[in-house]
Structures are given as C-alpha cells and as structure tokens.
Amino acid sequence: MPVSKKHIILFIVMMFCLASASSQTLKRQALFNQNWKFYKGSPTGTPYAVSFNDSTSSWSTVCVPHSASYDAPSYAAENSHYRNNSWYRKTFTCPANAEKVFIHFEGAMQTTTVFVNGDSVGIHDNSGYTGFFFDISSKVQRGRSNIIAVHLYVKYATEIPPGGLGYSSPDFFLFSGLYRNVWLVFKDSVYVPLRGQQITTTGTVAGPTVHAITNVKNDAADAKNATVAITLRDATGASVVTKSSNATIAANSASTFDLTTDVIASPSLWSPSSPYLYSLQTLVSVDGKVVDSIIEPVGLRFYSWSTGTPGGLSINGTLTEIKGVCMAQFMGWIENAVPDSRFATQVKMIKDMGINSIRCAHYPRADAFYRACDSLGMLLYVEVPTWGVDGGFDTNTAFWKRIYSCDSEMVLDGYNHPSIYVWGLFNEPSETTLDDNFTIENNIIHALDPVAGSGRVTAIANYQGLSSKYGGDIMCVNYSYDYTTSLPLLNTEAYGDASDASLFGSWTRLYIRGSSMEMDITSTGETAHEDSCLQTYYWKTTDKLAGSHFWCFMDYNSNRNSTGYQGIVDRLWLPKNIYFRFRKSLTGVATDYWQKGTPTKIDLAADITSLKADGSDISLITATLRDDNGKCMHTDCNIAFTISPATAGTLFPDTGSTYGTSVTVPVRGGRTGVLLRTTTTPGSITVTATPGNSLAAASMTLQSVTATESYYEGDVPVVKKLVNSAVKTDLKLRTRYSGNNIIITSPFAEEKTLHIVNCRGETVASYRLKKGGFLVIDRRTTGEGIYYAVCNDAGRRIFAKIN
Numbered sequence: 098m099p100v101s102k103k104h105i106i107l108f109i110v111m112m113f114c115l116a117s118a119s120s121q122t123l124k125r126q127a128l129f130n131q132n133w134k135f136y137k138g139s140p141t142g143t144p145y146a147v148s149f150n151d152s153t154s155s156w157s158t159v160c161v162p163h164s165a166s167y168d169a170p171s172y173a174a175e176n177s178h179y180r181n182n183s184w185y186r187k188t189f190t191c192p193a194n195a196e197k198v199f200i201h202f203e204g205a206m207q208t209t210t211v212f213v214n215g216d217s218v219g220i221h222d223n224s225g226y227t228g229f230f231f232d233i234s235s236k237v238q239r240g241r242s243n244i245i246a247v248h249l250y251v252k253y254a255t256e257i258p259p260g261g262l263g264y265s266s267p268d269f270f271l272f273s274g275l276y277r278n279v280w281l282v283f284k285d286s287v288y289v290p291l292r293g294q295q296i297t298t299t300g301t302v303a304g305p306t307v308h309a310i311t312n313v314k315n316d317a318a319d320a321k322n323a324t325v326a327i328t329l330r331d332a333t334g335a336s337v338v339t340k341s342s343n344a345t346i347a348a349n350s351a352s353t354f355d356l357t358t359d360v361i362a363s364p365s366l367w368s369p370s371s372p373y374l375y376s377l378q379t380l381v382s383v384d385g386k387v388v389d390s391i392i393e394p395v396g397l398r399f400y401s402w403s404t405g406t407p408g409g410l411s412i413n414g415t416l417t418e419i420k421g422v423c424m425a426q427f428m429g430w431i432e433n434a435v436p437d438s439r440f441a442t443q444v445k446m447i448k449d450m451g452i453n454s455i456r457c458a459h460y461p462r463a464d465a466f467y468r469a470c471d472s473l474g475m476l477l478y479v480e481v482p483t484w485g486v487d488g489g490f491d492t493n494t495a496f497w498k499r500i501y502s503c504d505s506e507m508v509l510d511g512y513n514h515p516s517i518y519v520w521g522l523f524n525e526p527s528e529t530t531l532d533d534n535f536t537i538e539n540n541i542i543h544a545l546d547p548v549a550g551s552g553r554v555t556a557i558a559n560y561q562g563l564s565s566k567y568g569g570d571i572m573c574v575n576y577s578y579d580y581t582t583s584l585p586l587l588n589t590e591a592y593g594d595a596s597d598a599s600l601f602g603s604w605t606r607l608y609i610r611g612s613s614m615e616m617d618i619t620s621t622g623e624t625a626h627e628d629s630c631l632q633t634y635y636w637k638t639t640d641k642l643a644g645s646h647f648w649c650f651m652d653y654n655s656n657r658n659s660t661g662y663q664g665i666v667d668r669l670w671l672p673k674n675i676y677f678r679f680r681k682s683l684t685g686v687a688t689d690y691w692q693k694g695t696p697t698k699i700d701l702a703a704d705i706t707s708l709k710a711d712g713s714d715i716s717l718i719t720a721t722l723r724d725d726n727g728k729c730m731h732t733d734c735n736i737a738f739t740i741s742p743a744t745a746g747t748l749f750p751d752t753g754s755t756y757g758t759s760v761t762v763p764v765r766g767g768r769t770g771v772l773l774r775t776t777t778t779p780g781s782i783t784v785t786a787t788p789g790n791s792l793a794a795a796s797m798t799l800q801s802v803t804a805t806e807s808y809y810e811g812d813v814p815v816v817k818k819l820v821n822s823a824v825k826t827d828l829k830l831r832t833r834y835s836g837n838n839i840i841i842t843s844p845f846a847e848e849k850t851l852h853i854v855n856c857r858g859e860t861v862a863s864y865r866l867k868k869g870g871f872l873v874i875d876r877r878t879t880g881e882g883i884y885y886a887v888c889n890d891a892g893r894r895i896f897a898k899i900n
Contacts, residue, residue, distance in 0.1 A: 122810040123192055125390065129200070129279040130161040131711060131777075131806050134186040137165055137179065144184045145212035145246035151186045159185075160712030160777070162434035165206075165249070165273035169754045170429045170668045172659040178432070179273050185247040189281075192808050193240035197284035197316065201230040201291060203463050204277030205249055206433065207257060212246040213237060223499045224258040225251065225271060226460035226482040227506035230282070230291050247275065256495035258503055259459065259482040261656075267484030268657045269425055269459065276433040277463050281808065285388035286317040287346070289381060292509040296377055297550045298397050302413050304360040305397045307338075308550070311354045313381055313389075315346040322346075324382045325354040329361065329375050329395065332833035332840075337361060337375065366413045367396030367515050369453040372474030374515075374833075394471050396515025400552030402571055402585040402643070409585065409643035410518070419476070419644020420683060421454030422447060422665070423590060425653055426462060428715075429668040429772060430749035430756060436713050437465035441873045442704050443670065444469040447650065450665075450676060451683025456589055456646045459484050459524045461507045470516035472840060472873050477514070478589070478646070480521020480558070481507055481538075490528060497534055504538050508545045517553060519587070520546070522569060524558045535560070539569060558589040571643075588645035647679075669751040670717055671770050691767030694730040696722035701786050701795040703773070707853075707864060710745075710779040711804035718748075719770040720786040720795070731767035735789040738762070738771045745782045745801060747774045761789075779803040830886050830897035841886050841897070842871045849888045 134151040135158070142149055166179035191198060200211065200218075206225035211218050213236035221229040237243050251273045253261030261267060282291060293312040300306035307329055315321045326341035338358045346352045365373035374394050381389040401411045410417050424447070427433050440463070447455065453476055460482035470477050481503045490496055504522075511517050522538045523531075539555050546553055554570035575590035652664040661668075665676045677688035700723050705716040718738065724730050740746050743758040749772040750762040762769045773784065779801050787794040830851075831842040843849065843866045851866040853874070864872050866888065886897045 123195060123283040124808055124810055125284075126201070126280045126282045127808045128806055129187070129189075129281045130713070131804065132187065133159050133161060133163070133275070135159045135163065135165075136184040139182045140184060144186065145215060145217075145248070147215050147244050149186070149246075156186075161275045161279050162277055162436055162713050163274045164276055164432045164434040165251075167430050167432065167749075167756070170654070170751050171754075172654040172661060174754070175270050175432075175654045176656065176659075178270055180251050180253070180271075183249045183273065185249070185275055187245045189243055189245065190241065191237040191239050191243050192283070195237070195239055195283050195808075196286050197232070197234045197288060198237050199230050199282040199284070199291065200233055200245065201228065201280040201282055202275070202277070203228045203279070204433075205247070205275050206271055206273050207249065207251040210248040212244075212248075214244055222257060223502040223506065224460070224482045226258075227503050228277075228464075228510050229506070249274065255490075255493055256499070258496065258499050259484045260490065260493075260496060266656060267459065268655045269484070269653065270427070270432075270655055272427065272432040272434075274432075274434060276435075278437065278465075283808070285383075287313065287315050287321050287323055287381060287383050288389045289379065289391055290314055294379060294391065294393065294513070295509075295545075296393055296395055296513045298395075298399060298515075299357060299550065300360060302366070302399055305364050305366070305399075306360055307358045307375075307377060307395060307397075309354075309356050309377060309379065311356070311379060311381075312351055313346060313354060314351040316349060318348050320345055320347050321383050323352070325356065326380045326382070327356050327358070328378045328380075329358055330378060331365070331375055332373065334376075361397070364397050367398040367471075367474075368412050368415075369417070369474040369476060372396065372472060372516075374471060393513045394468065394515070395513075396471060398515050398552075400518050400554075402554060404583060404585050410587075417453070419454045419587060419646070420452055421456055421476070421478070421644060421646035422452050422650040423456045423458040423646050423648050424650040425458055426460075426466075427653070428670065429751050431715060431772060431774070434713065435463075436715055437463065438705060438709070438714055440466040441469040441473065442717075444473050444475050445873075446666075446670065446672075448473050448475055449684070449686075450680045452679075454478065454518075454644070454646065455650075456480075456521075458649065459521075461503075461510065464510065467511060467514040467516065469873065471514050475516055477511075477517045478519040478521060478556075479507060479511055479517050480524060483523045483526075485523060485526040485528075490526065490531065490534075497537075500534075501537060501541055504541045505545065508542055512546060512551075519571070519573075520553060520555045521573075522555055522557045523560065525575065526557070526560055531560070535569065556587065556589075575648075585643060587643045590648040591645050667751055669770050669772055671719060671751070671768055673766065689729055691729040691731045694724060694728075694732070696730040696732060696767075696792065697725050698723055699736075699786055699788060699792055699795040701784070701797050703784070703797060703799055706799050708773075708775050708782075708799060708801045709804040710775050710777050710801040712775060712777050714775045714801075714804075716773045716799060717770060718773050718784055718786075718797075719768060720764075721768050722764060722788075722792070729767040731764065732790070733764070734792075735761050735763050736769055737787045737789070739785050739787070740773065741783045741785070742778070742780075744776060744778045745780060746776055748772070749774065764788075773799070775801045777804070830888065832886065832897045839874045839886075840871055841866070841874065843867065843869055845869075845888070852887045854887050 134156045136156050165183040168174040168178045208222040210220045211231055213233045216236055218233050219231040251271055259267045295310045297308045298305055299308040309327050311325050313323055322345050324343040328339045329337045331337050340356045340358050342354050344352050367373055374396055377393050377395045379391045380387050399413050407416055426435055428435050455475055456478040461479055520542050522535050542555055548554055556569045556571045556573040558573045559575040572584040573587045573589040649663055650665050652661050652667045654661045666672050674690045677690055680686050681688050700721040702719050703716045708714040720736050722730050738748050739759045748760045749756045750760045782799045782801055785794055785796040833840050845868055847868050849866045851864045
C-alpha cells in the first residue's frame with residue numbers, strides 16, 4: 098500500500114503529540130473522579146470487557162464520590178438501602194511517559210473487584226471502610242485508550258467487618274458505591290510506594306526531632322544508587338532542617354532509609370489550641386535526578402497518658418481535658434458519598450462548639466477528613482470498622498483475618514496525621530472471650546506504630562471481658578459502666594444520667610441528649626430550655642477519667658435506631674438548640690436559640706459559596722427565620738427552595754421522599770435547609786427561599802466552577818495585570834501551607850469576600866473571609882499552578898500569591 102502525503106502528515110502530528118506529552122511533568126497523583134459510567138445491578142453481558150457497550154440509556158454518567166442509591170433520610174428508606182451488585186466503568190488515556198501506574202481507592206462499599214482492559218488486577222474485601230490500591234502498570238497501554246471497570250457488591254455479612262447478623266447490627270448503615278476519592282498515581286521505576294513513609298516526632302518537648310522511615314522500591318532491571326533527602330519546612334515554606342542518606346538498591350528490591358533530623362530550634366508545637374503544622378518534603382534521586390517527591394504534614398507533638406493525681410492525657414507535657422463527640426460520615430440523602438470540601442467545614446463547626454476530640458464512630462475516614470483535623474486542631478480517635486453487641490465473633494476466623502488487615506490499612510493510612518491519638522480495636526464486643534484476638538490486634542498496630550515512638554495508644558470501647566491478657570493500652574468505657582483497672586480511662590460514649598460515683602464521681606446531669614427540632618424546646622421558650630440544660634456537663638470529674646465523648650453529634654438512622662433524633666445537629670448538619678447550649682457552656686459564645694414568635698425576615702446562608710461543577714460537590718443552604726432584632730423565631734410554615742438555572746444543581750431536603758430543583762420543606766425550630774449538589778454545569782447558581790406565609794422571599798447566588806482532571810503539572814505565567822492593579826498597603830493576606838491545605842488569615846476588621854484568581858484573571862472560587870478569621874482551602878481542589886487570593890478593600894486590591 099503506497100504511503101500518501103496525508104499519512105505522513107498524520108504520523109508527524111502523532112509523534113509530535115507524543116513527544117509533547119512525554120516532555121510534560123506527570124503529577125505524582127491525579128484525581129480520577131469524573132465521567133464514570135454507572136450501572137445499578139448486574140447488566141447483561143461482560144461489563145468488564147473492553148468491547149462492552151456502556152453507552153446505552155441504562156448506564157448513567159456519574160462523578161465520585163457516588164452512592165449506588167440516594168435514599169430518603171428516613172428509617173424506612175435507609176433500612177432498605179441498596180444491597181447488591183453495581184458496576185462502574187471509565188475510559189481514559191494513559192500518559193505515554195507513565196512508567197509505574199497505580200489506582201488508589203480511598204473507600205468503596207464493599208467487596209471490590211477491579212479490571213483493567215478486561216483483566217482482573219485485584220479484589221479488596223477487608224471492609225468497605227479502608228483504602229486500597231493496585232499496581233496496574235503491566236495492564237495499561239501508554240498513550241492509548243484504556244478501560245477501568247469496577248464491580249462492587251455490598252451486604253451485611255458476619256465474615257466482613259463491621260459484621261452483621263441479619264439486619265440487627267451494626268448501629269450504622271453500610272450504604273453503597275464508590276463513595277470516596279479515586280486516584281491515579283504515577284511513579285518512576287524507583288519510587289516511594291503508597292503507605293511507604295512513616296513520620297514520627299521524636300526527641301523531647303524542648304528539643305524535638307523528626308524521624309522519617311522511608312521505603313524506596315527499585316522495579317528496574319538493574320541496581321540503582323538512590324539518595325533520599327528530607328527537608329522540614331515551616332508554615333511559610335522556609336527550610337528548617339534537612340537530612341539525607343544514600344544506598345544502592347538491587348534490581349527488583351527495596352531499601353529502607355531511616356533518617357532523624359537534628360534538633361529543631363525554637364519549635365512550634367502542635368496541639369488542639371495551637372495546631373501548627375510543618376511539612377516534610379522527601380526527594381528521591383537517582384544519579385542526581387529527582388525521580389520521586391512527596392510532601393506530608395508534620396505536627397510536632399508528644400502524647401502521654403497517666404493515672405496519677407492528676408491523670409489523663411498530656412499533650413506536650415500539659416494535661417488536656419478531652420471534650421469530645423462521636424460522629425459518623427453520612428449526610429442525609431448523600432449517605433456516605435460526602436465530598437472532601439465538606440470536611441473542613443464540618444470539623445470547624447464542631448471545633449467552634451468547644452470540642453477538641455472526635456471519635457470516628459465506628460470506622461476509619463477519608464484522608465481529607467484527617468487533614469482537616471490536622472489543620473484545625475482536632476484530636477481523633479480512629480477505630481477499625483466494628484460494632485459487636487450481637488456477638489458471634491469469637492469463632493469467626495474469616496472475620497478476624499479481615500479485621501487484622503483493617504488494622505494495618507487503618508494505621509498506615511493515618512500514621513502521618515498528628516491529630517490521631519488513639520487507635521480503636523473494637524466497639525462494644527459482647528463476648529468476654531476475645532482477649533487473644535485483641536492482643537493480636539494490639540501487636541499488629543504497635544508493630545507498625547510503637548507507642549514509645551508516636552505516643553498513640555490502643556483501646557477497646559466498652560470491653561467487659563477483662564483479664565490479665567487485655568490487649569489495649571488504655572481502658573475506654575461507654576456510659577456509666579464501672580471498671581476496676583490500673584489503666585488510664587477515657588469515656589467513649591455518654592449522653593444520659595451517669596452517676597456511678599466509683600467512676601464518674603460527681604458527674605450527674607439532666608438528660609440533654611438531642612431530640613427532634615420540634616421537641617428541642619418547650620412552648621415557654623428559651624428560659625425553659627436553659628433550665629433543662631444548664632446543669633453542668635462534666636467532661637473530666639475524677640483522676641480516673643481523661644474526658645468524655647458525647648453520643649452523638651448528628652442525627653442518624655440504623656438497623657438499631659429507628660427514631661433518628663439523637664444528635665446535636667440534624668442529618669443535614671443544621672444545629673439544634675443543644676448545639677448552642679454546648680457552645681455557650683464550653684466557649685462562652687452567645688446562644689442562637691429559637692423561640693416561638695413572629696419572624697419578619699428570612700436569613701438565607703450557604704456554608705460553602707464556591708463549588709466545583711463536578712456532579713458531587715455540596716453546600717448546605719440554611720433558611721433561618723428572624724425578627725428585627727436578629728433573634729431566631731419559629732412559626733409553623735413551609736419554605737419552597739428553588740435553584741436557577743435548573744441544570745446547575747439538585748436540592749436534597751432532610752425530610753420527604755423526593756429531591757430535585759424545587760423542594761418544599763417545613764420549618765423546624767425556626768430553621769430549615771437543603772443540600773445543594775452541583776451538576777457538571779458551571780456558572781452562577783441562584784437559590785431562592787419562598788415561605789408559605791407573608792414573609793418576603795430571599796435569594797442568594799453561589800458560584801460553580803469548571804472541574805477538570807489533568808495528569809500533568811500546570812505551567813502558569815505570572816498575572817501581570819493583577820499585580821499592576823494592586824495598591825500598596827500595610828494590610829496583607831497571610832498564607833501558610835499545611836500539607837495539601839492553604840490557610841489564609843484575614844487582616845480585615847470586617848467580613849470580606851475572598852476570590853481565588855487564576856493566571857488569566859478569572860475567578861475560580863470565592864469564599865467568605867470573616868474578620869480576623871481564617872480559611873482552609875484544599876490545594877488539590879484549585880488545580881495545579883500559580884493562583885492569587887484577592888480581596889477588595891476600600892478600592893484597594895489586597896492579594897497573596899499561592900501555589
């Protein structure tokens with residue numbers, strides 16, 4: 098066949114494109130969340146095959162995080178949530194210069210089988226709550242189209258954590274879907290594998306050091322001379338201390354680099370009251386060329402426990418009273434598919450209430466949640482996915498094998514987060530014969546995370562099978578059980594009368610557990626509510642007890658809980674009066690109780706005003722009825738919420754059985770709200786709240802910006818126009834970096850709108866920056882390259898460069 102001029106031109110163009118792609122720098126990891134094809138059930142044919150047709154109407158296009166079924170937030174609907182097969186497929190072009198390629202799932206419910214180009218690359222069935230990844234380097238075709246297919250199957254099974262005998266346990270619903278982030282990870286042939294580095298604060302409070310153990314793999318066919326250099330950087334990015342080491346790594350093998358920095362002069366320590374974060378940059382070089390680079394957050398902190406007088410938890414040598422809450426991940430209709438953008442907002446709301454510890458009830462969380470707690474100073478009690486009241490676990494070897502794997506996955510995923518201070522081995526086991534199992538768990542965890550190094554301890558919530566072989570380092574109790582033990586004590590669940598003097602001393606209070614909005618206050622108004630709740634809530638009452646965790650922070654339904662009204666906030670995270678009661682008690686901030694009365698206006702607000710048009714981002718829209726003095730007033734009425742344009746989003750109420758672009762919800766306790774989830778249509782979104790009475794409607798506008806996925810580092814020019822339009826002023830937007838977070842502090846005496854502007858002068862995100870407050874922004878949500886944070890103040894443009 099003769100070669101035509103057209104063929105020659107096409108060949109040249111193709112080679113040019115491949116050369117251009119190979120000259121670009123690959124990201125170390127890239128979000129892989131958009132444009133998945135989804136099928137609920139078992140389709141006819143072979144859905145993992147490359148030739149399978151997923152373009153039919155029975156397959157929908159979705160974005161991760163995603164739930165296989167969005168069920169109404171009622172007990173009846175959630176109790177019958179989808180439990181069966183589902184399929185996800187995605188087509189992508191693998192970069193031509195990708196040497197090693199991994200796919201990383203932060204969470205998938207529940208048994209997951211992954212296929213690449215028709216071939217199975219692995220199965221993960223330890224649980225639906227721990228992350229996992231597969232090496233797909235040998236299956237992908239570089240520079241060509243590839244098919245990823247994911248099969249999920251979810252059920253309540255005694256052999257898969259958290260277990261479940263019929264529908265009687267656990268006390269939370271599993272739900273379904275690819276409900277956490279998916280990532281593609283690109284590496285050279287010499288690289289630090291996922292979960293390949295553990296960072297620990299060592300030394301002393303006065304003279305801390307950083308100890309980093311880094312595993313480096315060499316998948317090349319010949320030996321490589323590798324150098325690992327670690328640099329500790331402060332919150333401004335300035336280098337504080339460095340250390341390096343080199344070694345020859347044999348072909349197809351790995352070496353461990355064990356490095357400890359010199360003593361850090363004038364250290365800034367991490368604590369809940371002062372969550373200062375450094376970052377540790379690790380560079381791996383071969384023959385002088387950097388082949389891998391990772392950055393991890395570092396909080397210099399020292400945990401220790403004691404049973405003396407006084408006793409409890411000390412952080413950096415200071416006794417710290419634990420004031421905690423228990424919380425789950427799900428959020429109304431959204432179920433477990435909560436996007437990363439929500440986590441900093443949620444943690445800040447809990448922090449603002451005066452809380453310093455969250456018990457992750459009862460399973461590990463997403464990395465973005467851990468990062469939010471690192472940045473905002475929230476202690477974390479993280480436990481493996483368990484809930485054991487029904488028993489039946491003592492003879493289930495398949496269950497325990499998976500639990501032991503969950504232990505490892507939990508610790509390695511969370512190790513580098515300074516906020517984690519307790520590893521939970523189990524929640525409320527009913528058997529008294531599990532000492533050997535818990536000892537194995539304890540040994541697995543401490544082999545990975547020695548308590549003498551990190552100061553983290555293990556615990557079992559409410560284990561009554563005490564013996565000399567008890568595996569945990571501290572004793573955790575729920576409610577008012579009493580134990581005779583020499584171990585430090587932490588209360589992990591409490592809400593009602595707790596007057597066991599042998600444990601709780603004078604801890605007596607009225608029953609102030611959250612109820613429905615309608616029941617949260619009597620008809621006589623605020624005074625009656627104050628009278629019923631002002632009884633002091635004791636967190637630490639004796640030398641035995643380090644503190645307490647309130648059950649629970651949010652309303653929820655489960656196989657065991659059909660009423661749902663148990664939280665401090667409701668399913669959408671709207672605060673009840675009890676939230677303000679706690680906040681006043683713990684911080685002194687004035688309450689915002691509702692009272693019965695005559696409102697004169699609607700206060701419409703969104704907790705996130707700049708969203709990604711990716712099909713999964715969420716903002717909580719709240720309508721509060723207020724009088725002319727700003728007090729929250731309740732009157733019985735409905736509010737109709739609408740959005741415009743209708744193509745820009747979906748509204749989810751916390752009641753009813755429908756969702757859409759227009760929903761009507763009742764006012765409860767002077768407030769109501771909806772969740773707004775974006776579509777893939779960018780632009781302005783106007784939300785209007787129209788009451789069913791004489792009050793005037795209220796509207797507000799949010800921004801939804803285009804979401805893109807790129808495998809390459811951006812190359813962004815300087816924004817000359819922005820710089821030239823700035824006016825000199827003493828006011829400065831102060832920025833610091835904490836892992837993947839940018840923290841921007843306000844210099845203004847009033848609230849401002851802060852815009853994130855790209856190199857073309859386009860606003861890609863907008864936020865409300867409170868006076869003297871700060872924002873925490875995930876760098877991975879703004880995209881790669883150089884951006885500017887911009888505020889306008891009296892005709893002046895105040896900006897800060899961020900990247």
